[in-house]
Amino acid sequence: MKTLLSTLCLLLGAYAHTQPADLAIRGASIVDVTDGSIIYDQTVLIEGNRIVAIGTTDAVRVPDEAEVLEAAGGYLIPGLWDAHVHSAGSVGWHFRLYVAHGITSVRNMHSGAENPLELVLSIKRRVRTGELLGPRFLANGSIVDGDPPVWPGSVAVRNAAAASAVVDRLADDGADFIKVYDRLTSEAYFAILKRAKQRGIPVDGHLPFLIRPEEAAAAGQRTFEHASGITMGCASGADALRADYVRYLERVPEMAPYPEQMVEFFRLVRRAINARDPELCRQAARSFHEYGVATVPTLVANAGSDPQGFVADAERMDLLPHSVREEWRAIAEGPDLIGELLGPVNALIVENVRVLHDEGAVILAGTDVGNPFLVPGLSLHRELERLTEAGLSPLEALQAATLLPARVFGLEDSLGTVAVGKLADLVLLEANPLEAIANTRRIRAVVTNGRLFRRADLDRLLAAAEESNQQIEKQE
């Protein structure tokens, strides 16, 4: 057996001898996120932006021209995803912070820009060519909502014909997915899902308030953002709440968007959470599992983000551009109306995520960065901790930010694990993340699209984020 192994090693060594590479990560412990095993003493060769060889360190020959990252004692994981961000208008400071924290892919859920697709397509192109340093960028065009929409910049649709036409336009213009929103009518919503299926474009977003979550899951919605799907799935008397929502929509034109519309809406959400029935919750979670709809609970964005604590924390505030710091300070001084409504039921929202997990529904790590008191990159690590507090193991939390987003977003052949042939998006940690998920914060190096950032480079990115003082767009 020993002879056979040495022969194999020799053969592999001989093969590796011919393998050119730009970068070698030498002697790492690779975390296999598919099953939680650790493969010790591995050397990873990267050529361009691809992983071209992986093997034990004595078997993989590092070519002379390759830059070497000594990784002994370190744990190598796939680059992390933040599956829910609003960064298109803030790439100047968001992108550096993502890379500095090991986030190599994001799904952008809306940009407030006038021509959102034009903006996000240019961001994607500049990231691809290396002109702009940042994560891989999946993005929608305008939000598709009912009439009037919650957010300015959304496309409002009233009926099936308009809904199909919007899907066609967004698909033609290069959106990665359609984002649906709270106020869609049943007619418009199901027309969107139907047309999107024909066009082969996924539908992500909020569970519209008037749609039953099981029906949305059955119709093929790919993700439910925040707790929207499971909250309504858990609520007893949800039909009465939906009837009240219709009455709310009738009054919307007379209400100011903020705070009236927002507060009234979150009152309904609070009522839904108050009406939580554990058995309904389990049934809903089971149907999410059955239909394969993923939830992106963004726990870190829920009540409990502690605005005052945030602005008092110099370490986090120092990461922000000056103008953002000032803006968030001002917001923290004002009343936290939504926090007051949802804060008292925060534990129930966490409980809902626990049920989703217990029933095997897919959970993805996302943050809602772009909103106040959320820091690009840093908040994703906090979200991983929150997910473990809701019952996920460290491995499952890690999967929620690596393997599962790659799978859900149809990119598993190029992302999500450390494997030969995949894109070189990697994070080298000082300690084993499976022992404590907080170890994902202890980053020794990041490789994004084949480009290496050592600790000193990452520290420079963190400092640069502080310097940057871009025009910050309002996001939601």
Ligand SMILES: [Zn+2]
């Ligand atoms: Zn969002």
